[in-house]
Amino acid sequence: xxxxxxxxTSYHEPDIDGIxxxxxxxxxxxxxxxxAQYFIWGTPKQEVSIVCNMFGITLKYLKPEQIAESSEFVxxxxxxxxxxxxxxxxxxxxxxxxxHGLSKTLQNYTSIQRLQIDRVGAAATIVTERYMxxxxxxxxxxxxxxxxxxxxNSINLKSNITKQxxxxxxxxxxxxxxxxxDEKIKEIFIKKSNIEDDNLRFEMECELPNTFPDFKVIIxxxxxxxxxxxxxxxxxxxxxxxxxxxxxxxxxxxxxxxVDILNGYIIVFxxxxxxxQFVTKTFGYEFNENNEARINRIIQRKDMTxxxxxxxxxxxx
Numbered sequence: 001x002x003x004x005x006x007x008x009t010s011y012h013e014p015d016i017d018g019i020x021x022x023x024x025x026x027x028x029x030x031x032x033x034x035x036a037q038y039f040i041w042g043t044p045k046q047e048v049s050i051v052c053n054m055f056g057i058t059l060k061y062l063k064p065e066q067i068a069e070s071s072e073f074v075x076x077x078x079x080x081x082x083x084x085x086x087x088x089x090x091x092x093x094x095x096x097x098x099x100h101g102l103s104k105t106l107q108n109y110t111s112i113q114r115l116q117i118d119r120v121g122a123a124a125t126i127v128t129e130r131y132m133x134x135x136x137x138x139x140x141x142x143x144x145x146x147x148x149x150x151x152x153n154s155i156n157l158k159s160n161i162t163k164q165x166x167x168x169x170x171x172x173x174x175x176x177x178x179x180x181x182d183e184k185i186k187e188i189f190i191k192k193s194n195i196e197d198d199n200l201r202f203e204m205e206c207e208l209p210n211t212f213p214d215f216k217v218i219i220x221x222x223x224x225x226x227x228x229x230x231x232x233x234x235x236x237x238x239x240x241x242x243x244x245x246x247x248x249x250x251x252x253x254x255x256x257x258x259v260d261i262l263n264g265y266i267i268v269f270x271x272x273x274x275x276x277q278f279v280t281k282t283f284g285y286e287f288n289e290n291n292e293a294r295i296n297r298i299i300q301r302k303d304m305t306x307x308x309x310x311x312x313x314x315x316x317x
Contacts, residue, residue: 005071006036006094007062009085011078013042013202016051019059020124020149021076021097024142028127029074031136036074037062041085046203047192051148054188055179057141077123078103099123099161101306121154121166128169143177151185155223158264159298186225189261193224200237204256206245210305212312217278218245220256221301227260227267231292235269242271253278257301268293282311 008026010018022038029036039062052059064087073088074095084090090108098117106115118126124146131138138146150170154162157170174180195203206220220242224230231238238256246254255270255278268285269292270276279285283304285293 004035005068006034006074007039007067007071008036008074008076009039009041009088010076011041012085013044013205014040014048014077015045015152016047016145017122017124017149017153018077019044019048020122020142020145021127023059024124024138024146025074025076025097025127025130027139027142028130028134028136032134039064039067039085043202046195046199047152047188050188050191051145054184055141055144057144076127097123097126099126100302101309118165119161119163121157121159121162122150122152124149124153125163125166125169128173129165132169132172137176138173140177140179143173144180147173147177147180148185148188152188152223155259155261155264155298155300156185156189159300160303161300186262189225192261193226193230195222195224195234197234197237200234201241201245204238204241206242206254206256207249209249209251210308212308214312215253215278216249216251217308218242218249218251218254219301219304220245220254221259222256223259223261225260225262227258227263231258231267239269239271246271255279257299257304259298259300264298265294265296266299268295283307 006029008022010022022040026036026038040059064085072094073092075093076097078098078100091111093109094111095114096112096117099120099122102117116126120126128146147170150166154166157167204220204222206218209216209218242254242256253275255268255275258267268279270279276287276291285295287293
């Protein structure tokens with residue numbers, strides 16, 4: 001029997017969690033007798049190249065025109081429709097693996113055979129568990145990507161969304177790949193924090209608004225080691241980027257969530273007074289004279305988005 005090709009893909013310009021899931025899950029499907037490939041859409045985030053260069057991992061870039069029309073699709077690390085590549089028809093999506101909240105666009109996927117959306121620290125945790133359950137061993141490359149995907153997405157297992165499942169997955173991956181090292185985490189985080197000016201907007205991910213019945217809002221996010229030092233140098237540029245994005249995307253509010261990935265806290269600051277009032281009303285954050293709100297624990301954009309949905313449009317959850 002000849003199996004249809006399964007294309008494992010994620011959202012546009014994926015982070016290391018999305019890349020890890022694509023790479024490792026396509027490999028797992030092949031180990032299980034399927035015919036699978038992964039498809040990377042756009043340029044991955046900077047951390048992906050840092051990890052790949054550090055460990056000598058080469059990614060393959062499949063072109064859209066190389067994907068057969070008869071292919072079936074597996075979506076990892078997101079379950080919405082807005083970020084699906086235009087060549088992918090929703091009725092050809094047969095599986096979704098994700099760790100975000102349920103998307104209101106799930107109804108567009110009429111051919112789903114398997115759906116797993118678990119609120120864990122990273123989608124890579126779910127893929128790792130698939131390996132554990134199947135009693136199959138990931139390649140060195142898959143194990144490394146999965147491990148650092150979990151570490152990155154959970155902010156070294158310190159974020160609010162970290163579960164025991166994430167911790168167990170990391171422990172297991174260490175047993176199957178001797179090249180995985182906790183010592184590399186700080187090195188990766190520091191390299192990740194070296195963001196060039198012309199790459200700053202890309203890393204902020206401020207292109208997709210959250211749309212609610214009465215307003216649109218963008219939550220940008222930066223994950224940086226020693227965020228206060230970073231902001232001394234980059235704050236004005238970040239403000240300029242937010243103000244430009246607000247006009248370009250025609251949103252009502254925009255603010256940035258700056259996560260200190262080494263020291264475990266966040267600094268939030270808005271683009272303008274209207275955005276500041278919105279953040280105070282929605283989250284209760286208090287701002288200092290520099291228009292910065294510091295919260296002494298890690299809260300990620302996905303947590304803030306969940307609060308927005310619950311407060312302003314519960315039907316989206």
